[in-house]
Amino acid sequence: MNRLSKADAQVKVVPLPQDGSGGDLLLLEKQLSNYRGLNGTYDEAVTKDGTLRDGWPKLFENLGTLSVRELERRIAQAQRQIDAEGVVFNPHDDASEISRPWKLDPVPLVIPEAEWNGVAEGLAQRAQLIDLIILDFLGPQTLLREKVVPPELLFANPQYFPAYHGLVNRPIQHVQLYAADLARDPSGQWWVTADRARSPSGLGYVLENRLIASRMLPVAFSNGNVHRLASFFMTFQRALRDLAKRYRDNPRIAIWSRGTKSKSYFEDAFLARYLGYTLVESDDLAVRNNRVMLKTLGALLPVEVLLRRLDDHRCDPSELTSGSDGISGLLEVIRSGNVAVANSLGSSYAEAPMLAAFLPAICRHLIGQDLKIPSVATWWCGQPHGLKYVQENLERVVIRSAFRDRDEAPLVPAMMTAEQREELSAKIAATPQLFVGQERITRSTTPVWDAGQLKPWSVALRAFMVAKDDGYYPLPGALARVSPDADALLQDMTSGEKSQDVWIVARESVPIVSLLSVDGQQAELKRGGSELPSRVADNLFWFGRNLERAEKIARILRITLQQATGEDATSSGLSRLPEVCSLVKQLDGDGAVEGISVKDLIQRIVRGAMDLKNPASLRNVVNLAHGSASKVRDRIAIDSYRIVTELKEQFETQIAADEDGPYELLWLLDNAVQALSAISGLASESMTRTLGWRFFDLGRRIERGAQTVKILTTLLPLQPQGLTPALEASLKICDSYMTYRGRYLAHVDLAAVLDLLVVDDSNPRSLAYQLRAISEHIDALPRSETQAGISVEQRLALSTYNSVRLCNVYEVSVPDNRGELSALHKVLSLTATRLPKLADEVSNKFLIHAGLQRHYSRGLGADGNG
Structure with a gap:
């Protein structure tokens, strides 16, 4: 142990300067030397006389070289990364509740390896004991017969279902993943406050904490001999793989999530990406021929192992809780041995607080030992x-x-x-x-950085064990939650104010282990793509549509506000832009624009675009795009999710409809256009050309084509008069203004504009380009081998593309004998009619399994409220 010097111990805590003077020179060493725990508690870092406990000196030494200002900068940077990655949790497991942001303290909790090995040994015993209890409860029930426990422990449990009894014949383990909530009393004794055996949550947050903390304190982490976490997850992968009855070298393993309504959805998606498993929801799965099948666009694919995140009683509505969101017939498949579920259904019995009263007696009865780590x-x-x-x-x-x-x-x-x-x-x-x-235990405290000072906060730990051979292997780390109020940690591991990374430190350097380590087995080369669940395809499709819709609306509002706030702004100079804003439902009020003044138009745009009560407002369309991205965050680039999350947060700012309102909104619109364009660029360069990309891009192309038709139809009326402002607005909204100027310089001609925006399929913003891409995507979608000819959606896509491609822009730009652009509007009207039919055909054939169908005709914008 290291003792702080007497001189250092007398240094008073100096709070972070409020005026900024000297704050960058104040070293944390002074804070560290003054840190003390609370009286009557065990402090994880220092003894009562200020002596640093084993494992902490090296961390304090590295932290001491930082200034307060530098630490605050790193904290802010880390929090931005956490927010951008969408790390949130919902302590109520209810979609109606607001999710809370995840906060990570910069100071890790340090535990020496030797001490943690003792904890791990005790938890391995408990994990084995819990597994034996479940094995007995689901099998012979000797604990009941021999009156070691009262019958109420099993039969009075609201989670009790006779269907669990004898459900699976597994002589080794029912519990693949076990967790224990820990607290340390003033004497330094560890106590287990709760056992978790159903589907313990927290591993995703452990990984996120380590990722952020190692970047926040890279020198301290690299010099600290901190045990890596990857070996635990490699063991976890093997434990799940060993459950498979077929294809044990590479079985299909899925993480079965409740979806975005679950408090654990963030870590479900995080773990799916990290472990390389398919993230599924109940709608993605079905029982066919006594097998659990993954419903994909290409075929029904058998699933060998389900890592479930659902409560036991929710897993099969046909035999358990009626109306739950599980898989009908699952239990019969389990009985047949055709699928393995981790952890076994019925493992929630071990989570009853009542069990703790009988656990010492059960331990002596089943394994002839006393508990190495007692329950509270x-x-x-x-x-x-x-x-x-x-x-x-x-x-x-x-x-x-x-x-x-x-x-x-x-x-x-x-x-x-x-x-x-x-x-x-x-x-x-x-x-x-x-x-x-x-x-009621008095919990230990640990150093936490709060308001520019190190303070002792109460700490709760969740430790994890994974099945290995006939025993259990520990995670060399844990999930820590800290709070200034110890009682705030009584509920569960999502309570408390902040989290800390837990460093298990060795005296010598530790090996660096990666989950990507090659084990010598040569992988079979594949080209993925057809194994795409319908739900995922649906959300990618609507992610693309909502992104494109948001971008088009942002461009419409930007050009309108730019012209309306110019020094020579007049109602006549706006051409038909107010009508376009009304068409895409971005005007506050009834949408009427006849006789509207420029000032009134500006105020109605500011209110309408940010109106949460209007389902079609730009703010809500951005929210919809973020919602779709959240449901497929394991399928899209991390940077794409970060961008759409940041954009959503920007739109949560309230903008008043005063004289500064339009300029604030213009700044927000500029950011929106840039952000949405960046996501499109990421998709273009990062997404492999599989079915997932095709549905995402198909959504974008359908939406872009539909919006282009609406804009041209509105800006170019049947009886054209003074078209130049309208043509320029069309070019800017369709992001083709610079291309047009490069070709034709200053002259604005209707035929030339129509050529660029309608029939030029070399222009990525033209209608023809969208229709060609749509036709190519639809041709590449899965087909029945027995299908003769082309499908309805293929016919619609091809005929719509051909009608535009064959359009003669010179002919359609000439008014008829009544002075109307009837030929042009006929082409646009035909496309406007066929695109909704095409979208519905795609939805009916490929996305119907995704839940309630979202028809094109009920989309946002001009078509309805969605």
């Missing part, structure tokens, strides 16, 4: 002595439900009024079997 003292009120103790010591315990139905904060009688405690006591006495009392 627990009394089940269903036993007379337990009820008596809890009632007599109500202010010294916390009250939990005997069974874990959902994550609920425990009741803390010590924080209640006398009247509230009496009501609680009466409630417990009325139904004692439904409650347990648990000892």
Whole structure:
């Protein structure tokens, strides 16, 4: 251990200067030397006399060379990265609740390797014990027969289903992934506050914490002999692979998620990308011929292993909870041995807080040992002595439900009024079997950077174990949550204010392990693409459409505001741009523009574009694009997701419709156009040309073509008069102004504009280019081998493309004998009619399995409210 010098120990904490003077020169060394834990607690970093505990000196030495200002800069940079990657969590597991941003403290929690090995040994014993309990509960039930536990522990559990009994014959492990929530008391003793065996969450956040922390403190991390995490995940992959009955060298393994409504969706997507597994939802899966099949555009593909993230009772609505979002018939497939599910259904029995009261006796009965890491003292009120103790010591315990139905904060009688405690006591006495009392532990503290100072905050840990051979292998790290209020950590691991990376440090250098390590087996070369679930195709399709729609709206509003805020702005000079803004539903009010003044137009645009109550507003279209991206974040480039997330956050700013409003909105529109163009560029350069890219690009092309038709139809009326401003506006909205100037200099001619925007298929912004791309995409979609001729959607795409390609721009730009551009509008009208039909045909054939169909005619913009 290292003792802080007496001189350093006398240095007072100097808060971060508020005026900025000297802040960049203030070294953290002064803060570190003054840090102390709280009286009556065990501090993870220092002893009561200020001595650094084993493992911490090297970290403090590296931190001490940083200035406060430099540390704050790194914190801000790390938080921007966290926000850009969309790292959030919803502690309520409810889509109606607002997700909270993830916050990572810069100071890691350090635990010496020797100490962690002792913790891991104790947790390996508990993991094995929990697995044996589940094996017994789902099989012979000797614990009940020999009265080691009361029957209520199993049969009174709301999660109990007879269908779990004998569901799977697995002599080795039912629990592939185990987690334990840990707390350390003032004596330094570790206690388990909860066991997690259903589908423990937190691994994704552990990985994200390590990624961010190692970048925030690169020198401290590289010099700290910190154990890497990859070896644990390699073991996890092997554990899942060993469950497969077929193709054990490379089985199809899927992470089965509840989707974006789940609090764990971020880490579901993160783990799917990191482990290389397919992320699926229930709608992606179906039971066919007693096998679980992945519904893809190419075929139904068998799934060998499901890493489930759903609650046990949600997994099969036909045998378990009716109306749940699981897979009908799943249990029968499990019984047949045709699919493996990790962890086994029924493993939630081990999460009942009531179990902790009997765990010591169970451990001695099943494995003839005492618990190496004990559970926090627990009394089940269903036993007379337990009820008596809890009632007599109500202010010294916390009250939990005997069974874990959902994550609920425990009741803390010590924080209640006398009247509230009496009501609680009466409630417990009325139904004692439904409650347990648990000892209220004084948690350990650890250094946390808060408001420019190091402060001791209470800490909760979640440690993980993975099945390996006949035992369990520990994660050389953990998920840490910290809070200045220890009671805030009582609920679960999503409580607390911040997280910390946990460094298990060795005395010597540690090997660097990568998940991408080659094990000597030669991979079979593949070209992917057909294994695309319909739900993913649907979301990629609408991601593309909403991106394109947002970009087109942004360009329309930008050119309109630029002209409306110019020094010579007049209503007549705006041509028909107000009508276009009304067409795409970006005007506040009823959409009427006849006789509108320039000032009124500006105010209505500012209000309309940012209106959350208007489903078609630009702000809501950006939100829709972000929503689609969130559902396929494991399929798109990380940079694309970051960009659309940042854009969504920018649009959350309220812009007042005052004299500064239009200029603020113009700045936002410029950013939007740049961001949306960047995503298109990333897709063009980064996405492999598989079906996923085709559906994304197909959505973009259909939307761009439809919007181009609407813009030209509106800006070029039947009876053309003074077309020059309208033609220039069309070129700018369609991002072809500079191309036109390069070809024709200053002269603006209707035929030349139509050639560039309608029939020139070398222009990526032209209507013909979109229709050609649409036809090529549709020709490449999966077809039945027995199909004769071309399909309906192929015929629609080809005929629409040909009608535009054969258009003679000289002929359609000449008014008829009534002075109208009837030939031009006939071509545009035909395309406007066929594109919605084409989109619906694609949806009917390929995207119908994705859930409620979203018809083109119900899209946003001019077509409806979506």
